[in-house]
Amino acid sequence: MQFKEWGEDCFVQHLAKHFKVKKPLIGIGDDCAVIPGQKGKSWVVTTDALVEGVHFLKEEIPPEDLGYKTVAVNVSDIAAMGGEPKYAFFAAAFPKDLEDSWVKKFMHGLREACQKWRVLLLGGDTVGSKRDVFLNLALMGEANSTHIKYRHQAKHGDIICTTGFLGDSGGGLKVLLEKRSKGRDSLLKAHFRPEPCPATGIWLASQEGVHAMMDVSDGLDCDLRRILASSKKGAEIETSKLPISPSLWAASSRYHWDPLELALTGGEDYCLLLTVDSNAFQKIQRGFKKKFGTPLFEIGSITGSRLEYLNEGQRISLHYKNFDHFK
């Protein structure tokens, strides 16, 4: 059997089984690990790798954006736990014949992202590689221990919502792969420069009515299934309510893409996916809009068992292939 046949979730389960830890530590299985800190705070820690040819196409992504994205994808995990990003440790392998101007631009983007999210880069290991670029960041954040949200806390009847549009980054990747020239800028920006917002994560985590939370990195369908598996629940998603940006609608119409497929499986959205007590939802939705000026998009609700997709209330069956970095 080959490694790729495992799939990412299967490998994570293998790790979680072999590396069990006891409370108050939280190990493998959420967006971050949790380590008790001082004064009611905990460390939330994540690590995310980006590999050339798998997560990015080196000839397509500007090196500054790749540096920025290396930080952003980790900030998104910290945000998903309700944490504030703090300290980063960077490891990279660069091909020995890579132009140093490329590395300098990459580091410039990395620094820009660190400054934006007030992350201090405290350490690193940078080595040569034979051929490909490998990037890894480990990021420590700090969270109020009693506020941290996990994937297993979804409850029957919860409203499911996201903090941002879905599918734009997937659309950006399609623009690249299909070499499209029109209406590409905002989709490419979503793909190259994700903008997670820890402030929204911290605020949402502080609301008692928010139950489960994670970031959308592998596509709504894949990530929602993770919440459902952890919480042992099902869900109904109303596809007509999925937040799809005007740019993605326009590009989908022009290039005959299926916007629903991109919204559900495109991946790399780096917004938050959460489930909220239905009695608290309206208040939290209003408070969120008032505080951040952007909506919480209601897309469905938690049910007893299976994940079902609806269109205007009618069940539909979808046959999309999920994105898996293993395959």
Next chain:
Amino acid sequence: MQFKEWGEDCFVQHLAKHFKVKKPLIGIGDDCAVIPGQKGKSWVVTTDALVEGVHFLKEEIPPEDLGYKTVAVNVSDIAAMGGEPKYAFFAAAFPKDLEDSWVKKFMHGLREACQKWRVLLLGGDTVGSKRDVFLNLALMGEANSTHIKYRHQAKHGDIICTTGFLGDSGGGLKVLLEKRSKGRDSLLKAHFRPEPCPATGIWLASQEGVHAMMDVSDGLDCDLRRILASSKKGAEIETSKLPISPSLWAASSRYHWDPLELALTGGEDYCLLLTVDSNAFQKIQRGFKKKFGTPLFEIGSITGSRLEYLNEGQRISLHYKNFDHFK
């Protein structure tokens, strides 16, 4: 200009310049970063990457040993700061067509090392790669804040010593590259399964007389120069006192290797290199021997400026090429 022309130290200096941090935080430039913790403790954090074809030959190293080594090289950094290893975050990219039996054996070695050093693996990111294996571990340790030792603390007149033999791992690599069959086992073991000892680091760090400390990962010559550059000092090393194992002597004699070159530039020794107040040295040396049953090997002393090599007290000039993972 190509990336490889920078060299590792130059790149680290570039990072340190652009990512400065303020006390009590300690950032780039030592074996670990330091983050203040609670009750007089600090977090010491390191990250080390291993890349196929650069740090290891996948067809040569047994996967169990590679998993073990991935943990060991990071434990060595924690030991060098006087810390106890605690929490690990593992990131890896495996080629998609890699046999899963290889991955299982690798994870077995990783788990064995975690158990040995009581490290809890709390998180990870495992992805596919196009071709090569890329491994990274970020490791958090805990140290007594007032005991932590740095590279910049060497003082004029200090005795320089190591906690272990030098060159065995470099000899192991030579055994592989030259396809040698005799007298290879202990050298290969040193190369495949480094055995850093955090207990020695913690004890040495608790001694006031110990000034500068780091681990020997890139070869004594290279790493000593780092202490000297940080401390703005020089050193005299008596080459006849360098601790060279009987196995390395025997293999060098059999295969016409230069044991001095291997001891100085072989790299991956993963023992500790430290400088000790000359007035305190004898007591510390006796205490060390009593506690751990192994010697502290005295190899020279800190002087005013340049690094000089002696043989039986006479200056000699050496022209070895240092090992650099960049090149």
